[in-house]
Amino acid sequence: MGASSSTRDRILEASLGLFNADGPASVSTHRIAAEVGISPGNLHYHFRSKPLIVERLFIRFETQLQSSVDASMSVMAIDDLWLTLHLTFETVDAYRFVFRDIDQVMRGCPGLEERVKALTARCLAASKASCASLATAGVLSASESAVEMLAVQFVFGITCWYSFNRLMPRPSAHYGEAARGAYYCLSLLEPHVVGEARDYLNYLRAKYLR
Amino acid sequence: MGASSSTRDRILEASLGLFNADGPASVSTHRIAAEVGISPGNLHYHFRSKPLIVERLFIRFETQLQSSVDASMSVMAIDDLWLTLHLTFETVDAYRFVFRDIDQVMRGCPGLEERVKALTARCLAASKASCASLATAGVLSASESAVEMLAVQFVFGITCWYSFNRLMPRPSAHYGEAARGAYYCLSLLEPHVVGEARDYLNYLRAKYLR
Secondary structure (H helix, E strand, O other): OOOOOOHHHHHHHHHHHHHHHHOHHHOOHHHHHHHHOOOHHHHHHHOOOHHHHHHHHHHHHHHHHHHHHHHHOOOOOHHHHHHHHHHHHHHHHHOOHHHHOHHHHHHHOOOHHHHHHHHHHHHHHHHHHHHHHHHHOOOEOOOHHHHHHHHHHHHHHHHHHHHHHOOOOOOOOOOOHHHHHHHHHHHOOHHHEOOHHHHHHHHHHHHHOO | OOOOOOHHHHHHHHHHHHHHHHOHHHOOHHHHHHHHOOOHHHHHHHOOOHHHHHHHHHHHHHHHHHHHHHHHOOOOOHHHHHHHHHHHHHHHHHOOHHHHOHHHHHHHOOOHHHHHHHHHHHHHHHHHHHHHHHHHOOOEOOOHHHHHHHHHHHHHHHHHHHHHHOOOOOOOOOOOHHHHHHHHHHHOOHHHEOOHHHHHHHHHHHHHOO
């Protein structure tokens, strides 16, 4: 962060880094203050408690994720979808503590539980809309129930890919996790893709698959 | 547990319940001792530290999951798969803290990380084998790369379904989470299923889908 950024922003940036590394439950406000290079008293002046920091970061995450979700609403071709999936996974990656440590987040900030569920519901609706519009555009051949299932699989991928990835033997990939997460979601379309879109999917597979 | 079960078993049962409810990081050995109705000293005699309890529970989980994994190796029809998926999800449900709180587990017991990854790898191999044998039996029409992808999706479902479910708006289902998780995995086959197996899948859908 530049010297001009406000103390409040520096606190949020430092907290985000520490939460992503160790989970909010393991990070004390003293450690955050030390990381920013301010006194615990100064931190307390900006944020009375850790849950208020978690909440503020969640709201930033929610806003940023919402903009990828909105973008996915206007998907007309498979490369549009590829781009919005990338943006979505980059956002989830930047705030990876949110979904990974969702229990800690909800336990610390019980008020967030309903917002998290509402966010999931919006992601589900947007994923369904984008798959349905690909079906209308003739890119996918998928029944209504297949579109419904694809939407669930997409949101499962978006929310839980990073959790899953920790369980996997370490990959030798050149690409970051966001790209691999996005690729995982895109390949869910495979059984339904028709025509030229299939070639594009094969091109991406050659590029991203180990 | 009956009166005849050993103190050691009662400690493990009580710990499992508390870990499933609140996560191993939030459960102290004092609380476990109180739950069992023994002194902290007696607990310490049986298990010197909490990580030893976590480790012992993980080994039980691993053994039980391995037996479902072994069963999936001999899958020849879609209802065999349905059964093994049920058994698998019931095991994951019984020890739900393991995958849900995997960060806490690995942080507390660094020695388990490699075992967790090896377990994931075995699940992946078993899922691939069962999908491949369904393809050979003519139940699925799926290329080698489709089988590979199905296996990843299955293991993603097995390991992360409970994490995902916490993010979803509360479902009104009559069925337990294990059944819904198993149903989720089974419906991943939908685009590939051919012949009579499709009717069976439709029957299950009518039964399990909200």
